[in-house]
Amino acid sequence: MGCRDSKPNILIILADDAGYADFGFRGSEDIKTPHIDKIAYDGIIFNNAYVSASVCSPSRAGLLTGMYQQRFGHECNLDSDVNNSFDPDQITIAEALRTKGYNTGLIGKWHLGDKKQNHPLNNGFDYFWGFISGARDYFYLPNEKLKKSIRNVVENNSNTEFEGYLTDVLGNKAVDFVDKNHEENNPFFLFLSFNAPHTPMQAKKEVLEKFKDNPRKVYASMMWSMDQAVGQVIKELKENNQYDNTIIYFLSDNGAAMSNNASSFPYKGWKGNQYEGGIKTPMIMTWKNKIESNTEFDGFISSLDIFKTSLENAGVDESLIKNADGKNILNSLKANMSLNQDLFWRKDKMATVRSGNYKLIRLNDSSTVLYNINKNFFEDYDLKYENPFMHDSLLNKLNNWEKKLIKPNWIENKNWNIVTEMIYQDLMNNEEIRAYSPKDLN
Numbered sequence: 001m002g003c004r005d006s007k008p009n010i011l012i013i014l015a016d017d018a019g020y021a022d023f024g025f026r027g028s029e030d031i032k033t034p035h036i037d038k039i040a041y042d043g044i045i046f047n048n049a050y051v052s053a054s055v056c057s058p059s060r061a062g063l064l065t066g067m068y069q070q071r072f073g074h075e076c077n078l079d080s081d082v083n084n085s086f087d088p089d090q091i092t093i094a095e096a097l098r099t100k101g102y103n104t105g106l107i108g109k110w111h112l113g114d115k116k117q118n119h120p121l122n123n124g125f126d127y128f129w130g131f132i133s134g135a136r137d138y139f140y141l142p143n144e145k146l147k148k149s150i151r152n153v154v155e156n157n158s159n160t161e162f163e164g165y166l167t168d169v170l171g172n173k174a175v176d177f178v179d180k181n182h183e184e185n186n187p188f189f190l191f192l193s194f195n196a197p198h199t200p201m202q203a204k205k206e207v208l209e210k211f212k213d214n215p216r217k218v219y220a221s222m223m224w225s226m227d228q229a230v231g232q233v234i235k236e237l238k239e240n241n242q243y244d245n246t247i248i249y250f251l252s253d254n255g256a257a258m259s260n261n262a263s264s265f266p267y268k269g270w271k272g273n274q275y276e277g278g279i280k281t282p283m284i285m286t287w288k289n290k291i292e293s294n295t296e297f298d299g300f301i302s303s304l305d306i307f308k309t310s311l312e313n314a315g316v317d318e319s320l321i322k323n324a325d326g327k328n329i330l331n332s333l334k335a336n337m338s339l340n341q342d343l344f345w346r347k348d349k350m351a352t353v354r355s356g357n358y359k360l361i362r363l364n365d366s367s368t369v370l371y372n373i374n375k376n377f378f379e380d381y382d383l384k385y386e387n388p389f390m391h392d393s394l395l396n397k398l399n400n401w402e403k404k405l406i407k408p409n410w411i412e413n414k415n416w417n418i419v420t421e422m423i424y425q426d427l428m429n430n431e432e433i434r435a436y437s438p439k440d441l442n
Contacts, residue, residue, distance in 0.1 A: 011248045019031075044286070121156060246287070307321075342355045360398065
């Protein structure tokens, strides 16, 4: 039996700043995602899936390690051009899978640091085609290759060029990676990390024409191109008879951004805060013949679960999994377990715990709100005075969890912290938002 027959391939497809309901499988009518929808209906849709952070970089740190990233100080976001460090001592999913003979690839956005020790090739990836920073243009800039910037596209360690629209190119590079491993009979792990639909808002002319009457024309076009790229990868897997033995996850790294026209409907909040709209993710999973198609799951799922689920099903040694905070999703599905474990978040002065139907948000160690998400998913009715026992219970859980963490290795810049605190105050008090970004402070 060949390697690819005995071990499942693993594919993580990550969108960037996509809105929770901006997919056909989540009910969207104006944003078209037919290929992603097909994956959803061929597997399982998670109705209560969360990422471990409300912003890009720490969310990726948690995803790749299966740990609450606050445990190793990767708590706050990295600036797109001046990056700090992902802790290279942490075991990534790529490093762990290499011990079982997997060929590992990252195609797309990294955003986990620009120092040598942070590079994907030094953190378990055999192949990297993408960019180190948190954002870049979707079209190649003249003489870009001659400039030294972490926004440059690189292949492994060398600057490279590309033609056309970056989202299309990422899809093509993913197809090449899949095909190469098929030819070499290797099991593979591919992290296809799109920067779409993150700013800058850029799309192809012919796709903009397709959505010319859409009020979110550019965003819809960017989402369409990402969906088409995903479709190309799935087509290649099926043509190579790899699809049935590939575990596929799709999710977005955080909630809808305010800068790209994404929608957090039907939830309150957005990227950068821990209301449902900032941390809920449109997550799906398929593994043909292992996961029943056209199903939904209402239990809590975390992006941290991808690590343990993947490694246990690849036969990775337990010593490389023992520090993970996530669970094996398949065990929950097999047991039909909808019991919800506690989930936690923290970014600098803001922290949150979700426990069963209840959710507590804390600001500055003093201000708190308590919601019953089952009865009040929009989070606009504070129960802390009506249910002080539940409030104190969740606050105690949050405090105990924080004892396992270390201080953030860095914090975000001063003006963003001011804005974030103002946003939390306004959301907690159900008031009009005074500022969405530092430019609103003037």
